[in-house]
Amino acid sequence: MLSYILRRLLLLIPVFLTVSIIIFGIIHLVPGDPIDNLNRIGSSPEQRAIIAARYGLDKPIYQQYFIWLSQLAQGDLGNAIVMRRPVADLLAQNIPFSLRLGGAALLFSTLLGIAAGTLAAIHKDTRIDRSVMAGILLGSTLPSFWLGLLLILLFSVELGWLPVSGARSWQAIILPVLTIGLGGTALVARVTRIAMLETMQKDFVMLLHAKGLPARRIQLRHVLRHAMMPVVTILGLRIGWILGGAVTVEFVFARPGLGTLLIKALNQHDYPVMQGCLLMLAMAVMLGTLIGDIVQAAMDPRVRHALT
């Protein structure tokens, strides 16, 4: 098992390199550059050239990439051009907020999704099934930034129960968690429901009934456990997705975090910060998949067996 995890981590290196090239390329495709943000309007081309040279922006793009990569290999993410601070500091300051929000949103959508999917599967083709699935679908088809605004209007402006924005109190996290979490709930609920219904058709479930086990116990202890396998795979994929999805939501709720930092950096064309943020998101996606696979192996002896 340990050697499997090590192998998977080693495999991340080529993926990581590819991703870094793509990130670097895309960022430089965005029109405009950071010098515009440092220059006074009307400064001469000579002054621009001096600034560009100071940050290495005058070099060909592939050279810039290798410089960045070699610094990265030494653990140096570079310095923010406009924000004038080490990128590592900016990330360290913002990532905990994103992790807290993403983690809470993932937990929320997972628990609600599994509960809804289980309820719907147990009451298949009844009114309960239809209304649960319709409600979940409605909650998740609304775009998250718009849902966020609606929630703010209702709970903060109209009812005054929760703060509009920021991250000063624990209540401030509730609305953003709802906003991000509702989106993922439908996926989890639908996968749980389908996987449970599929498992209920299996021979071994028939035999469990024939053994005289109570139906609830069969559904919750045996069927649900099997239905969790595809759900875990999806959750692994969603770890990165949720952090990415948090970008706009953090912005809507004016919360500090990776997303807010990324949008700020985008506006200022601050290349090193953008690269740092995107790299963190890419890492989250890669690690998320790995975590999903490891959890699945822990849950299923057949997967474990195939790995060792």
Next chain:
Amino acid sequence: MALLDVRDLSINIHGIRPLDGISFALDKGEILGIVGESGSGKSLTALSVMGLLPLIGGRIERGSVSFDGRDLTHLPENDFRKLRGKRIAFITQNPMTSLDPVMRVGAQIDQMATLHLGLAPKAAQARSIEIMEKLRIPEAATIYHHYPHQLSGGMKQRIVIAMALAADPDLIIADEPTTALDVTIQAQIVDLLAELVRERGVALILITHDMGVVAQICDRVVVLYAGRIAESNRVDAVFAEPRHPYTSALIRCIPREETAPGSLVGIPGAVPSVAHYPNGCRFHPRCERRGEPCGAIVPALAQPESGGELACHFPGGAA
């Protein structure tokens, strides 16, 4: 009074009637074979007795199933559940897919004793291992901790049988318990089942498509065709003088020592699907003795003097 008495059983699944007027009875210590090709309704008969029809969207439409004097057709699910596994045990067709793949096999046997006999986990484990040893599972204490995918098909079927025995049932229903196994293992499993029945005085319903197995261990046999009884009687009587042409055809399908290579014949055609049952006798399109009434009139299930039951317009043998 018979332990299990099934009378005129008809079931309904999504508007169709795949079982129509099935009757049979069975006493303690008896082995009843239910024979027929795939699609004849053997497994549905098993599910009806187990009360598991609702799982596949079916229900009993007519007739009665009484077990130990109790009518099961109107038994509330919660009471039925307590019979299942405890007094009526089930052995499924495919041991490969019948065990929960993420649960250790021992724990799956334990469930029976903890659920039905109220044993503590430790006691249940000891009991499970003891049963496994009786079923000649080598190194039972080690196998106990294995997962299903680590075991062979024959071993898995022994685990399923151990599960069936764990709560000391009065009736075991085995639905083609050997079909999915290697030929060499098949005989072992059949012998094992027969031995258990004789030893413990359990009643056994053995569902099979193999007349050879019936001849080997059963006391009585019910021959099903397309959801109806063709013929039922004592095994010795049926083999001495099969009266329904379908029964004769099934018996001819048993390979024997004197069978010359290439001379083994099957039954031409196939069992019709439920949606396309022919009028009259359902076997008539494939029957070698069919005559005038067969395509129009359903032969009544009669009790001939030779014993048992028979539904044929032109029965063979003693008239």
